[in-house]
Amino acid sequence: MTDPSTVPSIKFYNGYSMPMFGLGTYLGNEEELEQAIKDAIDAGYRHIDTAFFYGNEKAAGRGIRAKIEDGTIKREDIFVTTKLWNNFHKEERVVPACRKSVENLGLDYVDLYLMHWPFAYQDGDDLTPTDETGKLILADIDYLETWRGMEECQRLGLTKSIGISNFNSEQITRLLSVAKIKPVNNQIEVNLNLPQKRLIEFCKKHDITVTGFSPLARPGNRSGVKIDLGNEKVLGLAKKYNKTPQQIALRFVFQCGAAVIPKSVTKSRIVQNIQIFDFELTAEEMSDLDSKATGERVSPMKQTEGAKYYPFSIPF
Numbered sequence: 001m002t003d004p005s006t007v008p009s010i011k012f013y014n015g016y017s018m019p020m021f022g023l024g025t026y027l028g029n030e031e032e033l034e035q036a037i038k039d040a041i042d043a044g045y046r047h048i049d050t051a052f053f054y055g056n057e058k059a060a061g062r063g064i065r066a067k068i069e070d071g072t073i074k075r076e077d078i079f080v081t082t083k084l085w086n087n088f089h090k091e092e093r094v095v096p097a098c099r100k101s102v103e104n105l106g107l108d109y110v111d112l113y114l115m116h117w118p119f120a121y122q123d124g125d126d127l128t129p130t131d132e133t134g135k136l137i138l139a140d141i142d143y144l145e146t147w148r149g150m151e152e153c154q155r156l157g158l159t160k161s162i163g164i165s166n167f168n169s170e171q172i173t174r175l176l177s178v179a180k181i182k183p184v185n186n187q188i189e190v191n192l193n194l195p196q197k198r199l200i201e202f203c204k205k206h207d208i209t210v211t212g213f214s215p216l217a218r219p220g221n222r223s224g225v226k227i228d229l230g231n232e233k234v235l236g237l238a239k240k241y242n243k244t245p246q247q248i249a250l251r252f253v254f255q256c257g258a259a260v261i262p263k264s265v266t267k268s269r270i271v272q273n274i275q276i277f278d279f280e281l282t283a284e285e286m287s288d289l290d291s292k293a294t295g296e297r298v299s300p301m302k303q304t305e306g307a308k309y310y311p312f313s314i315p316f
């Protein structure tokens, strides 16, 4: 059990705070996820990351509410993030989608509502609409329109804060030029292959915090991308700090300036993953690890590459 008060938090420009460590939930199925959330809260986690697209908000909510009901936490002790999926990007679809997520979770509000991607899919209930050839059907909806709906979610109190995910620096600049409520957070892939130095620096300059997803590069992912945890540098650091290679990888993400949200439904890993706040990699060790970054992405979203708002066609 990690004392939650030893896990650093970051303050948003709007005054709310987010713990720099949380539990990811992508690909966690219903039963295992509910238990994993209870295990995580018992292990000291105070931040849960889910999304409508993951199809497990209800289970996540059951886990969170069980720990509120048994007195382990109060609602205000836990930071809950969920996300707007790509087929709800029309302005009038955003508030109902957010309401549905809050309802799925069985909570009165979420702490952070993120626009999951800057591009949109065909409107409707199919989360991955495809044509007869199997090609994804995109929609030409500007994320600036979607953002107006996101702002309304915050005004209505469905969420305390709003943010973005997978936005590049140009998209952020364009959003900031019109936003009435600025995003507090950009959730992007950050791991040993992809330290995201320039984008994190850019976000910081604009008062936008960063959360790093796939911090372990999701072992076994479909892209076949792996972080190298078996090299001498990582193994040497693991030995030096008496940590596992995975803990070194997670600490690296934290020291890159991002909140870390590894997913696990395995109790021993849940307990171990959060134990990264009792050591610090030196600047030299950080740049050593950095020099090995391959730039590969676990989530390149190749099937959306032609989309107008595809985020990965520019350096950052």
Ligand SMILES: NC(=O)c1ccc[n+]([C@@H]2O[C@H](COP(=O)([O-])OP(=O)(O)OC[C@H]3O[C@@H](n4cnc5c(N)ncnc54)[C@H](OP(=O)(O)O)[C@@H]3O)[C@@H](O)[C@H]2O)c1
Pocket: 023, 024, 025, 026, 027, 049, 050, 116, 165, 166, 187, 188, 212, 213, 214, 215, 216, 217, 218, 219, 246, 261, 262, 263, 264, 265, 266, 269, 270, 272, 273, 299
């Ligand atoms: N915004 C976005 O577009 C976006 C995209 C991707 C992910 N995310 C969020 O970020 C979270 C984390 O990313 P991710 O799930 O893609 O990848 P990840 O956290 O890098 O990796 C998760 C995988 O690593 C395994 N694992 C966890 N701890 C381990 C350890 N100590 N040793 C060995 N294996 C371990 C897990 O297995 P077990 O569960 O079997 O233990 C799971 O298969 C997601 O769950 C989701 O909440 C957001």
